[in-house]
Amino acid sequence: MARVCDICGKGPQFGNTISHAHNVSKRRWNVNLRPVHARVGAATKHIRVCTSCLRSGKVVTGPRYTSYFTSTNRTSKIKVELGGMTVE
Ligand SMILES: [Zn+2]
Secondary structure, three states, rough: OOOOOOOOOOOOOEEEOOOOOOEEEEEEEEEOOEEEEEEOOOOEEEEEEHHHHHOOOOOOOOOOOOOOOOHHHHHHHHOOOOOEEOOO
16 A cells, blocks of 8 residues: 555655765655545545645544535545535
């Protein structure tokens, strides 16, 4: 399963860890993903969302199902219904 946020499409970043003796080895920084039940359009779905999307309120989770979540950022794989209009 890819470590990618379902809302903003943020994925892992790659780089090197460099020791004091300057030994270079590869490493990766994973996204802090949380599995949540969130409101997607009219349905409730189980999606994996990064914590920055959760904090910024891009996802409607829990009992606060009064408004639809809006996706504003990069490549969102989920289609969001906004008043009959479908935004990808
Ligand atoms: Zn995200």
